[in-house]
Amino acid sequence: MTSRITGTGSCLPAEIITNDDLAQVVDTSDEWISTRTGIRSRRIVKGESGASMAAEAARRALENAGVSAGEIQLIIVATCTGDLQFPGTACVVQKEIQADGAVAFDLGAACSGFLFALNTAHAYIQTGVYQKALVIGTEVLSKLVDWKDRSTCVLFGDGAGAAVVEASEEGLQGFVQYSDGKKGEVLSCISRPVENLIHRKEEGTDYRTPVSDYLTMNGQEVFRFAVKKVPECIHQLLDQTRTRADQVDWYILHQANSRIIQSVAKRMGVDEARFPMNMDRYGNTSAASIPILLDELNREGKLARGQQIVLAGFGAGLTWGAAKLTW
Numbered sequence: 293m294t295s296r297i298t299g300t301g302s303c304l305p306a307e308i309i310t311n312d313d314l315a316q317v318v319d320t321s322d323e324w325i326s327t328r329t330g331i332r333s334r335r336i337v338k339g340e341s342g343a344s345m346a347a348e349a350a351r352r353a354l355e356n357a358g359v360s361a362g363e364i365q366l367i368i369v370a371t372c373t374g375d376l377q378f379p380g381t382a383c384v385v386q387k388e389i390q391a392d393g394a395v396a397f398d399l400g401a402a403c404s405g406f407l408f409a410l411n412t413a414h415a416y417i418q419t420g421v422y423q424k425a426l427v428i429g430t431e432v433l434s435k436l437v438d439w440k441d442r443s444t445c446v447l448f449g450d451g452a453g454a455a456v457v458e459a460s461e462e463g464l465q466g467f468v469q470y471s472d473g474k475k476g477e478v479l480s481c482i483s484r485p486v487e488n489l490i491h492r493k494e495e496g497t498d499y500r501t502p503v504s505d506y507l508t509m510n511g512q513e514v515f516r517f518a519v520k521k522v523p524e525c526i527h528q529l530l531d532q533t534r535t536r537a538d539q540v541d542w543y544i545l546h547q548a549n550s551r552i553i554q555s556v557a558k559r560m561g562v563d564e565a566r567f568p569m570n571m572d573r574y575g576n577t578s579a580a581s582i583p584i585l586l587d588e589l590n591r592e593g594k595l596a597r598g599q600q601i602v603l604a605g606f607g608a609g610l611t612w613g614a615a616k617l618t619w
């Protein structure tokens with residue numbers, strides 16, 4: 293027994309911010325952003341929340357799978373931008389979609405979040421604990437970026453994607469997952485500081501001194517990490533599942549930067565056409581990027597039953613990994 297994705301859904305905010313819009317507020321240009329990243333526009337919330345987008349993506353995934361909310365036993369929401377400290381976004385989604393029989397919790401692994409959540413749901417399903425799960429990635433990165441910092445604000449976007457995952461004879465064949473906490477500082481964002489009766493926030497409690505209240509990133513370090521570790525872990529997964537790189541129909545990677553994806557394709561000797569991209573329209577939506585792209589391909593009829601798909605995520609933590617599945 294394994295787990296199979298039987299339906300997908302996504303939800304993007306209505307508001308579109310183009311590179312030219314950003315050039316009005318920071319010293320940048322469409323030319324710089326699009327050539328360095330492949331991003332041309334992104335969506336950002338204006339009224340939507342992480343939970344409202346997640347719930348809408350979940351409804352669409354359930355409809356696509358032909359599964360009712362009442363049948364769902366497990367909801368995992370991958371997010372690093374929850375609307376509330378608690379309850380978790382997954383519990384809000386459970387309420388919104390009326391999945392009263394589900395256990396619901398959030399999982400935080402930044403841009404690898406959807407992949408790790410899918411693997412977690414798979415582990416529950418493979419061991420027979422649950423049979424039907426909803427795995428969701430939802431992010432509102434627009435509240436974590438400093439809109440005065442051109443090195444980060446041009447990269448990110450908001451959105452949500454979801455997948456219904458069910459017990460099946462065919463589906464997920466294997467996965468690999470990694471973390472390297474020692475490199476955590478290359479991409480991080482401070483949480484609420486400790487300030488209480490006996491400790492002032494200026495005294496510092498963190499393992500590092502926060503340099504900003506917003507998301508900070510050493511872009512070049514993250515770039516180098518991604519182009520090395522992603523092909524490495526995909527190769528390992530292909531060995532594990534006894535697959536040649538050219539036997540995979542689609543490589544669906546986290547949508548951070550088109551140059552990262554092109555470099556991975558080149559290092560693997562696989563035609564770039566098998567690495568679909570949509571960061572041109574949505575930017576980097578962290579945990580939501582893989583399920584949004586998966587849903588687009590699914591709804592465009594590009595995914596055929598039996599096709600071999602590799603999903604790969606990478607990001608803050610550092611975290612990275614890949615999963616291989618039969619569609």
Ligand code: UT7
Nearest residue numbers: 319320321324328403442443446511512514515548549607
């Ligand atoms: O989800 C995973 C998280 N993130 C990633 O995967 C991101 C990985 N990294 C990257 O995608 C790239 O490193 C970036 C797109 C972030 C940056 O591209 P880069 O080619 O590494 O540029 P850079 O940081 O080396 O900056 C080159 C120049 C600098 O100017 P000087 O020092 O050469 O004069 C920057 O100040 O570009 C400047 N710059 C900009 N110029 C115009 C940085 N951001 C901008 C901007 N517009 N938005």
